[in-house]
Amino acid sequence: MEYVSIDSLNVYFFMWAAVLVFFMKAGFVLLEIGQIRRKNVAAHMSLKFLDMSIVLIAYLFVGYAVSYGMQYLWGTLVPGGVDTGSFAHYIKMVMFAIAAVTIVTGAVAERIKTSGYVIGALMIGAVIYPIIESFAWGSSGFLANIGFHDFAGAGVVHLVGGVLGLTAAAVLGPRKGRFKNGKPIPIPGHDVTYVVIGAFILAFGWYGFNIGSAAFIAGDGSNIASVAIATTMALAGGTLAAALVTKGDPIWCANGMCAGLVAVCAGADMFSPLNALVVGSFAGLQTPFVFRFVEECGIDDTCGVIPVHAVSGLWGVLAAGLFIPAISLMSQAISAVVIILVAGVSGLVVYGSLKKLGLLRVSENAEDIGLDEYLYEMNVYPEIPIGRES
Amino acid sequence: MEYVSIDSLNVYFFMWAAVLVFFMKAGFVLLEIGQIRRKNVAAHMSLKFLDMSIVLIAYLFVGYAVSYGMQYLWGTLVPGGVDTGSFAHYIKMVMFAIAAVTIVTGAVAERIKTSGYVIGALMIGAVIYPIIESFAWGSSGFLANIGFHDFAGAGVVHLVGGVLGLTAAAVLGPRKGRFKNGKPIPIPGHDVTYVVIGAFILAFGWYGFNIGSAAFIAGDGSNIASVAIATTMALAGGTLAAALVTKGDPIWCANGMCAGLVAVCAGADMFSPLNALVVGSFAGLQTPFVFRFVEECGIDDTCGVIPVHAVSGLWGVLAAGLFIPAISLMSQAISAVVIILVAGVSGLVVYGSLKKLGLLRVSENAEDIGLDEYLYEMNVYPEIPIGRES
Amino acid sequence: MEYVSIDSLNVYFFMWAAVLVFFMKAGFVLLEIGQIRRKNVAAHMSLKFLDMSIVLIAYLFVGYAVSYGMQYLWGTLVPGGVDTGSFAHYIKMVMFAIAAVTIVTGAVAERIKTSGYVIGALMIGAVIYPIIESFAWGSSGFLANIGFHDFAGAGVVHLVGGVLGLTAAAVLGPRKGRFKNGKPIPIPGHDVTYVVIGAFILAFGWYGFNIGSAAFIAGDGSNIASVAIATTMALAGGTLAAALVTKGDPIWCANGMCAGLVAVCAGADMFSPLNALVVGSFAGLQTPFVFRFVEECGIDDTCGVIPVHAVSGLWGVLAAGLFIPAISLMSQAISAVVIILVAGVSGLVVYGSLKKLGLLRVSENAEDIGLDEYLYEMNVYPEIPIGRES
Amino acid sequence: MKMVKAIIRPEKFPDVKNSLFDIGVVSLTTKNVKGRGNQKGLVQQWRGREYCVELLDKMELEIVIIDDMVEKVVDAIVNSAKTGEPGDGKIFIVPIEDVVRIRTGERRSSALH
Amino acid sequence: MKMVKAIIRPEKFPDVKNSLFDIGVVSLTTKNVKGRGNQKGLVQQWRGREYCVELLDKMELEIVIIDDMVEKVVDAIVNSAKTGEPGDGKIFIVPIEDVVRIRTGERRSSALH
Amino acid sequence: MKMVKAIIRPEKFPDVKNSLFDIGVVSLTTKNVKGRGNQKGLVQQWRGREYCVELLDKMELEIVIIDDMVEKVVDAIVNSAKTGEPGDGKIFIVPIEDVVRIRTGERRSSALH
Numbered sequence A, B, C: 001m002e003y004v005s006i007d008s009l010n011v012y013f014f015m016w017a018a019v020l021v022f023f024m025k026a027g028f029v030l031l032e033i034g035q036i037r038r039k040n041v042a043a044h045m046s047l048k049f050l051d052m053s054i055v056l057i058a059y060l061f062v063g064y065a066v067s068y069g070m071q072y073l074w075g076t077l078v079p080g081g082v083d084t085g086s087f088a089h090y091i092k093m094v095m096f097a098i099a100a101v102t103i104v105t106g107a108v109a110e111r112i113k114t115s116g117y118v119i120g121a122l123m124i125g126a127v128i129y130p131i132i133e134s135f136a137w138g139s140s141g142f143l144a145n146i147g148f149h150d151f152a153g154a155g156v157v158h159l160v161g162g163v164l165g166l167t168a169a170a171v172l173g174p175r176k177g178r179f180k181n182g183k184p185i186p187i188p189g190h191d192v193t194y195v196v197i198g199a200f201i202l203a204f205g206w207y208g209f210n211i212g213s214a215a216f217i218a219g220d221g222s223n224i225a226s227v228a229i230a231t232t233m234a235l236a237g238g239t240l241a242a243a244l245v246t247k248g249d250p251i252w253c254a255n256g257m258c259a260g261l262v263a264v265c266a267g268a269d270m271f272s273p274l275n276a277l278v279v280g281s282f283a284g285l286q287t288p289f290v291f292r293f294v295e296e297c298g299i300d301d302t303c304g305v306i307p308v309h310a311v312s313g314l315w316g317v318l319a320a321g322l323f324i325p326a327i328s329l330m331s332q333a334i335s336a337v338v339i340i341l342v343a344g345v346s347g348l349v350v351y352g353s354l355k356k357l358g359l360l361r362v363s364e365n366a367e368d369i370g371l372d373e374y375l376y377e378m379n380v381y382p383e384i385p386i387g388r389e390s
Numbered sequence D, E, F: 001m002k003m004v005k006a007i008i009r010p011e012k013f014p015d016v017k018n019s020l021f022d023i024g025v026v027s028l029t030t031k032n033v034k035g036r037g038n039q040k041g042l043v044q045q046w047r048g049r050e051y052c053v054e055l056l057d058k059m060e061l062e063i064v065i066i067d068d069m070v071e072k073v074v075d076a077i078v079n080s081a082k083t084g085e086p087g088d089g090k091i092f093i094v095p096i097e098d099v100v101r102i103r104t105g106e107r108r109s110s111a112l113h
C-alpha cells in the first residue's frame, strides 16, 4: 500500500480552506446589498466583481511578493517559476486578500464612484494590505518579531479592512439624508433576508478562513479541531450577545455572529472554548453600541463595518494577549497601534487624494436617482413595483 | 518523506463534514421562510439564530456530556481538559445537534413566542436530544446494544426533530385562518425560490452529514464513496417520486428531495444504490399525502416537518431493517418506538408546560399584524409594497 | 502510528469535489431564474429538479456504463458489484453529468414543455453526453487516442452542453415578443441579484469541478494547487474583461466570470497563471459580443448559454492547444469539430423529433399567462404585487 | 350613479367585503394606497434606530352603484370598517355620469352588475 | 371635460393602448388594481391544495379628455378590451371640473395634451 | 367639496408634501401609478441592449378639500412639483358630493380633517 505524504494532505487542506474563503464573497455581497437600497444594488455588486478580479490579479503580480518575498514579483509564481511549494500557500493567501479588500465596500456603499473605489481597492490589494501582511506574517516580519500573534487575521485582515473602511467613510461623508441637523436618520436597506443568509454564508466560509489558517494538520489533528471549536463558540457568543441586547433583531444577530468570528481570529488556535465564548460574546455585545456611537460621530458606516471588523478585530487582537498567557498583551497592543496607524494613514492618503481628484463621490443627481439607473439604466428587480416612500 | 497519520486525515474529514452540516442552517432558514408569510420572516430568522447559538453553548456544557460521558460536563472538553481525541468528534456532533433542534421551527412557525421557543430549544439541545443520542450512539447505549442501526440519524436526528415538531404544533394549535369549519385552507408562503434554494443548500450540507457519519475513512475509501452513492440515489428518488405525484410542483420536489435524504440516513452505509433509490423514492412519494393527512387531522405543520422529518425518518429506520440483512427489523422497530415515545412524551411535557405558563403562543393581535411588526417594528423588505389580499 | 493510504485520500478528495459540483445546481438555478420572468420561475425550477433526478438515475443504470465500460450496465456498480474502486469515480462523474445536462435549460427557458425537456435531458444524460465522454475520457476513447486534452471538460461538458442548448433554442424558436420585425427586443429577467449570487455559487462549485478533475493528489500536492491558481486567474480575467467592455454591468460580470471558468477547463492542469489569465479574459471579453451576434441571428438564447458554454468551451479547447506546447492544436481542433458534430447532430435529431411529436413547445396561451399559472396555478412570490408593464 | 370611494384599514377589508355582500354589493375595485391624516405615522426600526413612516398603508375601495344604494353602502362600510381609532378612513361620494360594460357595450345602470 | 376610467384585463393593455393611439389619445395614467364582479375568483394552489383568490388583477386606465372625445374613447376601449368573457371590465365616466398642467400652469382643455 | 387629483413626479413628493403642509393641508392619499403623455419613455438596458419603458412611474395624490381651498392647493402643488420639463404632470379637479368619516360617521366638510 502506498502512503500519503504530509505535503499532499496539507495542500489539499489549503485548497479546501481557500475555496471556502472564496465563497465568502457571496456572503459579503448578500450581507451588504441587503443593507442598502434597491436603487444601488447593481452598482454595488459591480464593485464586488471589480475589487475581486482586480485584487486577484494584482496580488499575483505584486501583492504576494510584497508580503512574502520579492522573488515572487511579476507573477513568477508560475509552474516552472521559482517555487512550486508556494502554490498552495499563494492560493490561500490570495483568497484572504480579496476578503480583506472587500470589507471596505460595506462602509462606502451607495455613494462611492466606481473609478475611485477600484483604484482604492487596487492600492489596498497590491500594496497596503500586503505591507501589513508582511509585517505580521512575512518571513521575519517586524511585528512577528516582537511577538505579535494573529492566527487568522483579526488584525491583519479585519482591523485593516475596518480601519480602511472607516477612513473611506469619513472622507466620503454621509449619504444624502443620513443625518438631519446632525441627528442620524436610518436609511433602511432593502432585504433583511439577504443580510441573514449573507451572514450564514460568511460564517460557513469563515471555517475555511480560521481552520485553514493552520500551517498544517498536526499528527493527531487536534490543532485544527480546537480552532473549529473556538470558532464555533465565538460565533455562538457573538450571535447570542447581540441578540440579548437587541431583543433578537436578526440584523444584529447577523452582525453579532460576524463580529464574534472576527474577534476569535487572532487567537483561534489557542483560545479555550470558554475563552472563545467570552471573546465572541463581547464582540457581539459591542456591535450595536459602537454602531450607534459611530453614527453619533456623524460617520455613515452603511453596513456596520466599523463595529464588526475594526472594533471586533482590535478587540480580538487584544483579547489574545489578555486570555492567552503565552501571548504578550503589550506586543498585541503595539501591533494593533501599528496596524491602525498604517491602515489609517494610508486610507486617509488614498481616499483623500481620490477625493481631491474628484474620483471619490458620485454626483448628487446620481445619488438621488440611484446608481443603477445612473450607471446602467438598470432596474435590478424589473418586475417589483417600487414601494419606498420617496 | 513524512507520511500522514490516520488521525489527522480523519480529523480533517470530520471538519469538512461539520462545516457542511453547519451550512445546513442557511438551508433551513431559506426553506422555512419561503414557506411562511413575509410579515413573520424576521421573527423566524431570529428563532434560527437563537436556537443555534443557545444549543451550541448548551451542548458544549451539558449535551455532549449527556450523550458521550459525564467526564465532558461543564465544558471540560477544553485544551488541557480530559480528552483531546474528542475535539473533532465534538465539533461534528454539535453540528448534528443544532440541525436536530432546528427542525422544530418548521412546525411552529408564525405563531410561537420567542421565549417559549428558546426554552424548548434549550431543553431539546441540552437534554432530550442528547439522551436519545446516548441511547443510540453513546458508548453502550441501550438501543445500540439491542442492535439499533442508525448510521446518520434518520431516527436520532430526524425522527426526534419531527416528533418534537409534531407535539409542538399540536400543543400550539393552528395559525389563525388555517382551518375554516375544520376544512384546511392553505396559507401560501412568500417565496418559492427560497424554498428551492434552501433545499439545495440542505442537500449540499447533507453530504457532509451522511458521508461525515462514517467513523473514519477506510483504507480504500470505499466506505465513504458508497455512502455518497446511496445519498445521491435517495435524493434522486425522493425528488423524482415527489415530482411524479405532484406534476413537478417545485415545492414538493424540494420537500421530496429532503425526505429522500432523511430516509437514507439510517442505512446509508449499507444500502446498495438500488436500495437507496427505492427508500428515497418512497419517502418522497409519501410526503404530499402525509402532509395532506396531517392537515385533515387539524394539525398545522407550517413547513411540512412531519412528512419530511418524522415519517421519512421512521421509514428510514424501518427500511434499514427491511433491506439490509445484517440489520434486525425488530431492533429497528423497537428503537423507533422508543424514540417516538421519548421524543413525544418530552415534547408534550415541555410544550404543554410552556403553554400552561403562557410562554408558548403569541397574542392574536401579534399574529394578525405580524410578528416582525409586533416584535421589531420591522419590515423585512422595506421597499416591496405589500401585495397580499388580507 | 497508522498511515493513510493514497486511495483513501483520493477518495475523500473526490467526495469533496463531487459535493461541490453537486452544489453548482443551486448556482445554475439562481443564475437562470434571475434571467427569466417571474411568471415562469416555478416551472423552470421544476425542470432543474427533474433533469437532476432523472440523470442521476439514468447515469447509474446506463450512462456510466456507456462512458466507462459495459460491465457497469444496469447499476451493477453496487456494493458486491463489479468494482468497488469505481465508486468514487462514479460519484464524481455523475455530478459532472448533471452539470452538463442542465446547461441546456438556460437556452430554452420560458417556452419549453416539461415533457419534451425531460425526454431530451434523459437522452443527453443516458446516451449523448456519455458517448462523448467515452470518446474523450473513456479507456481508449478515440479522441483521447489522437491526443485530445480536456482536463475538466471545456469540450466534454461545456461545449457539449452549449451546442445542445444552441440546437434546442434554434429548433424551439424564440419566445413571443423576443423579436419585432427581426429586431431583437430584450426581455428583462426578474432578479439581477440572483444572477450574481448564482454565478458565485457556480464559481465556488467550479473549484470542485476543476481541482477535482485531477486523477489524484500528487505527492507534493502541486498538481492540484496549480489547477486552483489557473482556475482563479481565469475567473479573474473573465470577470474583468467582461466588466471592461460593459462598464461593469453585473449581469455581464457574472456571465464573464463563468465564461472564464469554462475556458480554463481544458488546460487547467497545464496553463501557467498568465496563460489562464489570458484565456479567461478572452472568454469574458467575447461573451457580450457573441450574445449580441446570436441575437442578431434570430436565436433566443435566454440565459446566454451559447457565449458562456459553447463558445468559451470551444475557445478553451483550442487555447489549450495554442498555449501549451505539449498539446497538439490540431488534435484539439479535430476533437472540437467531432464534439460539435456529435452534439449538434444529436441535438437537432432529438429536439427536431420532439418538435415533430408536438412535445417541445408550450402553447401560446401558456406562454402568455406564464408557465407557473398554466402548469401549477402557482404564484411564485404570492405577496409581491405584479409590476411588469404587460 | 355614484362612485363610493372608501379608504379603509387593510386589515378591515374582509369584514367590509362581507357586509357589502350582505346588502348585495359584490362588484368592486380595490387599490393599495398610502395615506396620511389624523393618525400618527408608523414608527419603524432599522438596526434598532427608529424612523417614522409617514404614509400608512390603506386600502381604497371603489364601488359604483345606483344613487339609491349610496346610503346603504356607506352604512355598511362605516359599520364594518370602524374601530374608533384615528385612521379608520374616509368615504368620498363621486358623481358618475355613465357606465359601460366592456363585455357587452351595455350602458348606465344595466351595465353595473 | 371628463375622465374615462376604465378597468380592463391587464393582458389587454397593449391592444387598448394601440387603439387609443389610433384615435389620437396618447396621455393616460394606469394603475394596478384588483377587482371582483361577475368573473369567478382565481383558483390557486399551494402545496397542491387549492385556494381561491377572490380579487383579480386588473388594470385601471384614467384618461382625461374633452367631452367630444368621450364616445370615441369608449368605443376604442370597448373594441380593443373585449373578450366576451365575464371579467372584461367596466368604464366609468367621471366629470372633471378643471385641469392644470403643472409644468406651465395652463388650465382647462389646453392643459390636456 | 372637491378632490384635487394630482399626478406628479415621485421624487417631488417630499417638496409637495411640505408646501401642502405650509397651507394647512395634512390629509391626503397617495398611489403609485404609471403614466404616459408628452414625456418620452424611459430607456432601460438589459444585458446592454436597450429597451424602452413607455409607462413611467408617477405618484398620484388625492386630496379632498372644501371648494375655497382649491386654488390654494393647486398653487401649492404647481409651485412645488414643477421642474419645467415634460412629465411634471397634471392636476384634475373632481367634484365630490359628500364625505364621511368612518370613525365617527360625520358628514360633509366636518368629516374632512
Ligand SMILES: Nc1ncnc2c1ncn2[C@@H]1O[C@H](COP(=O)(O)OP(=O)(O)O)[C@@H](O)[C@H]1O
Binding pocket: D007, D034, D035, D036, D037, D038, D039, D056, D058, D085, D086, D087, D088, D089, D090, F027, F028, F029, F030, F062, F063, F064, F065, F101, F102, F103, F112, F113
Ligand atoms: N381630506 C382627505 N383627502 C384624501 N384622503 C384623506 C383625507 N382625509 C383622510 N384621508 C385618507 O384617510 C386615511 C385615514 O384618515 P385619518 O385622518 O388618519 O383618520 P380618521 O379618518 O379616523 O380621522 C388617511 O390615511 C388618508 O389616506
Ligand SMILES: Nc1ncnc2c1ncn2[C@@H]1O[C@H](COP(=O)(O)OP(=O)(O)O)[C@@H](O)[C@H]1O
Binding pocket: D027, D028, D029, D030, D062, D063, D064, D065, D101, D102, D103, D112, D113, E007, E034, E035, E036, E037, E038, E039, E056, E058, E085, E086, E087, E088, E089, E090
Ligand atoms: N360596480 C362596480 N364598481 C366598481 N368596480 C367594478 C364594478 N363592477 C365591476 N367592477 C370592476 O370591473 C371588473 C370586471 O367586472 P366583472 O363583473 O368581473 O366583469 P364584466 O364587466 O365582464 O361583467 C371587476 O373585477 C371590478 O374590478
Ligand SMILES: Nc1ncnc2c1ncn2[C@@H]1O[C@H](COP(=O)(O)OP(=O)(O)O)[C@@H](O)[C@H]1O
Binding pocket: E027, E028, E029, E030, E062, E063, E064, E065, E101, E102, E103, E112, E113, F007, F034, F035, F036, F037, F038, F039, F056, F058, F085, F086, F087, F088, F089, F090
Ligand atoms: N389626459 C390625461 N389623462 C390622464 N393622465 C394624464 C393625462 N395627461 C397627462 N397625464 C398624466 O400625467 C403625466 C405627465 O404628463 P406629461 O404629458 O408627460 O407631462 P406634462 O404634463 O409636463 O406635459 C403622465 O405620465 C400621465 O400619468
